[in-house]
Amino acid sequence: MTSSATRRENDLWLLETLVPQTAVNNLSVVFEVAGRLSAETLRRALDDVVLRHRALRTVARVGEQGLELDVRQYVEIPLDVLRVEDEPAVGEERLRRRIAQPFALEGGPLLRAALFSGAEKDTVCLVAHHLVFDAMSGGVVLQDLVTAYEARVAGAPLPDGFAEGLWLPEREPSAQSLDFWRRHLDGYRADGLGLWCDKDGDPAVTLAGEVHHHVLSPEAGAAVTRLRRALRAPRAVVLLSAYYLTLALHGAGPDLVVGVPASTRDTASQQAVGYHVNMLPLRARIGADRTVREVAAEVRAAFFETLAHPDVPAETFLPQDRGDRPAWRNTLFRHVFNYVPTDFRNAFTLAAMPAVQRLVENGTSKYDLEFFASESADTALLSVLFNTQVLDLDDVTALVARYDELLARLPEELDTPVGRLSCWSAADRRAVPADGPADRRESLYEAVRRTALSAPDRVAVRTRAGDLDYAALWRQVTAEQAPALDDERAASAVAALRTLREDTGPGTAAEQSGGADARAVRRVAATAVGLARAVGAEQGTTVRWAAPTGSPESTTELFLALACGGTAADTDDAKDAAILLCTPHQAADLPGVAGPLAGRKVLTAGEPLPPAVAARLLAEGAEVHTGHRPEGEPHWVAVRRVTTAEGAQRLGGQPLAGAAPSVVGPDARPLPPGLRGRLALADEGAPRDSAQTARWNADGTLEAFGATPARRAELALLERAEVAAAAAAAVPARDGSQETVLTAWVVAADGHASDDRAFADLLAAHCAATLPPAAVPGGVVRVGALPLKDGRPDRERLAAEYAGRPVDGGEDGGEPAAGEALTGSLVRIWGEFLDTAGLDADSNFFTEGGHSLLGAQLVQRVKKATGAALRLADLFANPTPRAFAALLSGPEHHVTGPVG
Incomplete structure (x- = not known):
């Protein structure tokens, strides 16, 4: 009997069409036996089970009009017998590979089996396609297989009625259910599904997944019991409510839908095998002003209401035309919650031999995040499945730990608004202390005073006009009236330090220096001691002082030298300078007149340091550090030492004492490690947002991601010798069609492709392979040189100068027309x-x-x-x-x- 597939069955096939050779629809039943199983008896018992259940005799093939299903009278299920003599029982990785083998929808069976014989234990692995199977089917088939095997071993007949398995035909949704779901989802917009720990861009489609197992802490377990009484809700609702809250605290919502699987079986058909489950889109509002109690009450009501209408699959409400959204991602929800009130260890006996069920995933995930909660009498296990294209294991592990600790605190916070809940875990607080990095031992002003007392004759400032020692510098800084100096560089040093004087009354330098400039100087000074310590600057170190007078870079060079009691050297060659500060583009010209780099520190900030430049600096013996100075800010906020060329690409590092950076969400609350937010900087004691995105890492370092995507995309990855680019910059420019296009402007390295088209194709292929989709340029323009501004590419000039020019490197623009x-x-x-x-x-x-x-x-x-x-x-x-x-x-x- 052949029939066309339903929409939800077709959606399973479409997912495999989208990602061929995937196991995303494979489900498994795996159990381990302490003893030896008879392969022949197992094969016959398996035949008994297949004959019992019509769904297991269903095959599928792709016809002209789509997927077609056919129920056969008999289907032979293959049983592979494999020996695993080198280990007590088959390992999980081997089982996962077995489960991950896709089914060909070409009319063959949609169930297969394998028997692994280990040195001590036998393991049975059943794999079925979701078209004929679901999670409840697994329990039924396992029970039936045990019954059939034991009957075969004993030579006894099968129980009465065994051959008459239940068949549950697909039912049309009722008008009442359709009306309920339309009302339930009325006005819902799926624009609050992303988490602040999601990876950037829409990942390439592989549906790769991993699983993280977590046993709930005793504190969380006890909290669940208390919350059940306080909220008058079952365990599933308590755990689900905490899931909603955790997602909200990680950036989802406030109008949030979570997928909850529900069986379509009625009381009389609980033993039916097949695809009899619908994913229900359960909606809750998690506004910041709503209390935990109010959210839990809404989740409780929605949970019971939706379970009363399980006959409408979520696919009914998915638009057929999904536009330019990633086709593999559900447009109603990305997060799933499943609760099974059974013992996840599931021990049983098979022919008098001890057996236990094993949980093995198929290595894929169609959802971003899925919490699968199962419980025994004394504990609860969370099996957290996640899509590795969207989330990293470290971020998922941290999220689950926060879920556990939040759950443990909820009994005391039932009347707390969601916007005041903390999602910081103990591990988060250890990684990033609430008050940030601290180093209050000495300010820059005090450091200069100390050096003036301990080493008055040491040169503080060396200019082309002469030297100024610490004693003379201190006298001029502390003089009642600002001195008049002929040497512009020395005068700028004195003026900058006078800005830091503690006495800020009328007539002092702090007032005379102007509000904005004074604040910039104080911000640089606040981090100077921390910067010197972070890069290991020794006492008395000479720092090259080459940046233009009055610029933030000049102040940074000066204050870094003074922070370590050293010398700021403004000379033509600065060959005696142990520390060189420069932009990445200036670093490309080193050593030049600066002399050999061996044993010297090279500090760069601003944009990522090109790997090729970093590799050369390291090869010449330089100690390389990259700092993060947010665009538009005068001071560094973090620094990291670079030991490999690849490490130069990362912005950020160890936060500097005095910078007091923090990462905040839209409500200005600090975010824990792993969550992206806005970088906030201390400004005269109060936090001030920057335009940049950043996050804390679990090791306490700060990672920055440049400006917001609408402003700029960094393409330093282009600057690698193997792709022939000596320098690169990217700007959102308008092409001839007046559409905004992310364009890469590049300078070819000597000796590489002279043909513009070949050069553009080479770089385009490299970008597609190494950059997230959002950062891949729409075109490449080859130029003779990049215009610079303050040592950085002048993107505004590039965008203006090349507006309207074709952006593919050729003369005609656009791809060659196909035939x-x-x-x-x-x-x-x-x-x-x-x-x-x-x-x-x-x-x-x-x-x-x-x-x-x-x-x-x-x-x-x-x-x-x-x-x-x-x-x-x-x-x-x-x-x-x-x-x-x-x-x-x-x-x-x-x-x-x-x-x-």
Whole structure:
């Protein structure tokens, strides 16, 4: 009996079409037996179970109109017998590889089995496709397999009725349920699903996943019991409410939907095997002014209401046309919660042998984050599955720890507004103390005074006009009237220090220096001692003082020298300077007149240091440090030592004492490690937001990500010898079409490609392979030299000077047109599938009425006609006939003629 797949069954297939050779729809039942199993008896018992359940005899194939399902009278399930003599029992990684093998939807069985015989234990691994299986099916099949195996061993008949397994046909949603869900989701906009620890950009589609296991702490377990009484809610609601709160404290919401799986089986069909589960979009409002009690009450009400209407799958409310959003990501929710009130250890016996079920994942995740909570009598286990394209294991581990500690505190915070809850864990507080890095032993002003007393004859400032020792410098700084000095550089040093005088009454330098300039000087001074200590500057060190007078860079060089009782040297060569401060572009010109670099410290700040430049500096013996000075700020806030070329790419480092940086959310509350927010800086004792994004790392270092994406994208990754770029800058410029395009302006290294097109193609391929999607430039312009401003690329000038110029490195702009015949044939196919006349080469398949299922059918048609290894993702990325023709005619597929 052949039937067309339902929409939710088609969605399973579409996911595999989008990401071929994936195991995202594979479910497993794995158990371990302390003894030996008979492979022949197991094979026969498996046949008994398959004959019992109609779903297990269902096969699937892809037809012209999509997925088709067929129920067979008999299906032979393969059982592979494998010996694992080198270990007591088969390891998890080997089981995971077995589970991860995809099913070919070509009419074969959708269930397979393997028996692993270890030195001490046997392990059975059943793998089934989600089309015929769900989590509840696993328990039923395991129970039936035990029954059949034991009957076979004993030579006894199967129990009465065993051959008559339950069959639960797909039911249409009721009008009442459809009405409920429309009301439940009315006005919902899925724009609050991201977490502040999500990775940047829309990742390439692989659906790779990992799992993190966490046993709830005794404190959290006890809190659950108290919360059940206080909230009059079951365990599932308590745990789910804490999940909502944790997601909200990590950036989701305030209008938030979490997916909750619910079985569509009624009381009489609990033993039915098949795909009988719907993911329900459970909605709750987690506003900052709502109390924990109010949120839990809403979650409780929504939980019971939604479970009363499980017959409507979430797919019903997903738009067929998902526009330019990543097709693999659910547009209603990205986070899932599942609760199973059973013992996750699930011990049982099989033919009088002890056995235990093992939890093994398939290595994929279709959702960003899934909490699977299971409980025994004395503890609860969280199996947290996450998509590794979206989240890192460290961030998930930290999030789960915060969930545990938040849950433990909730009984005392039921009437606390969500906006006042803390999600900091004990580990977070150890990594980033509340008061930040502290070093109050000495201010810069005091350091200069101390050196003037202990080493008065030491040279503090060396200029072309002469030397100024610490004694003379201190006399002029502390003089009642500001001295008149002919030497501009020496005068600037005295003026900067007079700004720091503790006496700020009328007539003092602090007042005369001007508000803005004085604040800038004080900010640089506040971090100077910390910077000197962070880079290991020795007492009496000479620092090159080369930046223009009055600039923040000049003040930093001066104060760094004075902080370590050293000399700020403003000379032509500065060959005796042990510390050189410069921008990354200035570092590319070292050593130059500065002399050999061996044993000297090179400090750069601003943009990332190009790896090729860092590699050369390290090879010449320099000790390299990169600092983070936010754009528009006068002072450094963090610094890190660079020991490898790759390490130069990271902005940030150990926060400097006196900088007092913090990372804050939209409500200005400090964020714990791993969460991205705005970088806030101390300004005369009060925090002040910058325009930059940053996060704390678990080791207490600060990581910055440059300006907000709308302002600038850093492309120092371009600057590598193997891709032939000597320097690069990126600006959002307008091309000839007046659309904003992220454009890379590059200077080719000597001896590399002279052809602009080849050069642009080389860099474009490198960017696509190494940069997040949001940072990949839309075009590349080759220039003879980059205009600089204060040692950095002058992006405003680049954008203005090259506005309207083609951005692909060639003269004509745009990609070479694919063959007209190929494009024309695709226009015809577009029209056939969309049943629309008048389409042209630029008609977008999805905006013209196409949807995922129709798109999958179109891809199958083109794939069959051309032999090209196409995926549904290719259509999402190239939705017009012209773009799809360019893909087909490109180097990956080499299709030249029309598609029949």
